[in-house]
Amino acid sequence: MRNFKVIVLVCSLLTGLYLPAQENMKRIPAGSYKPFIKGLTENVNVDAFLLDTVQVTNQDFLEFVEANEQWSPKNIKAIFADSAYLIHWPENDWQNESKTANQEPVVNVSWFAANAYCKWKNKRLPSLHEWEFAALAMPVNSLDTNVLTQINHSWYSRKSHTQQNVGSVYQNQYGIWDMFGLVWEWVYDFNSVVSSNDSRNKEEIASGFFCGSASLNASDASDYVSFIRYSYRGSLKGNYTTRKLGFRCAKSIEEN
């Protein structure tokens, strides 16, 4: 038993040498992947980065709002969040921790609020490519390549509106919880996919993501769950809030 403790200690120390100490974050190693919408282009490289192991909770967000009054439901400006901002918090009693602070993922938050939260934590929102790359990882101890699709299918078809706590669906091989199965997540550059709804610069627009071209450009046309996810992102605006949309934060790894 004592040996075991020593091994754990040594491992922790060694890990500390390689991993920037960051509470509740895991390192996502550098890699590359083929984005769903980039069927006509090469793989996208993603640098190593840190990602929150779980989504930001109501309890976390309550701390942020209490420390930053301009982000309270009362003070938030319409340009930064629509009128459903934090609507699931008790209207005149949101500061009552026993009612608000729980371990469910915070939802009904806009991109601006999510971005401000991450900055407050000295972090940032993950980029679309970072998020997608991290989400590709299989659940721990799973070798079945269909398991992520199954998680998504059962999530999409779930009718219940009751929310679960963070860290309850599955943990992937990077140690990240619930990339699918709890709530959708904001990414920093969710508006980086220029769709056909936008008047396009024909010369400079790469592959779009929309109706006809989606089926042509998608790297895996059968990847219906990704199609839904990209469509959903494309439907968002920076001040939108919905009861199925939360976020987690990321952080760049400083080069020494």
Next chain:
Amino acid sequence: MLISFSVQAQQGKCCSTPSTKSKEKTVQLPETSIYQLDHQWQDQSGKSIQLADLQGNPVILTMIFTHCEYACPMMVNDLKQIESQFTDKHSKTKFVLISFDHERDIPERLNEYAGVQGLGENWLLLHGNAEQIKEISLVLDISYEQLENGSFAHANKKFVLDQNGTILFEQEGLQTKAEPVLKALNKLL
């Protein structure tokens, strides 16, 4: 078939707006004003400016980048067409071009571009950092993506802002008609 989602814009209508502006000249901004973004930009002369400094002027605003060879010159041309129909009553109207390209579109480059394009003193070309460009793109709902060659894929939209920075009118596309923009603008005068 693109799946449509029932995400609705629900603009807040309630509540008073606490003022965050300390400048004397600034009256309280509407909650929906894009001037709520209080970033510091630099114009083509290198002068530091906040969008709220435009308060009091009708504004025609768009986002471009100067290395753009196709869409942006057309957009600028559309704006010039609008300007060509100005009369004395439009003397306070400003044109604001915000660059997507925080790396290359530094004030010197913007100044050069303004010169080449023959843009007058009522045109402001703004340089900012990546974060503020992202934020303004989100309040304007302009999608963009930097491509590997350094250029940008982007939506083409122009906006008429009222004297408090609230979007009054927007027009998508290139080689568009000037009349709808002038009509929206003239409501402000």
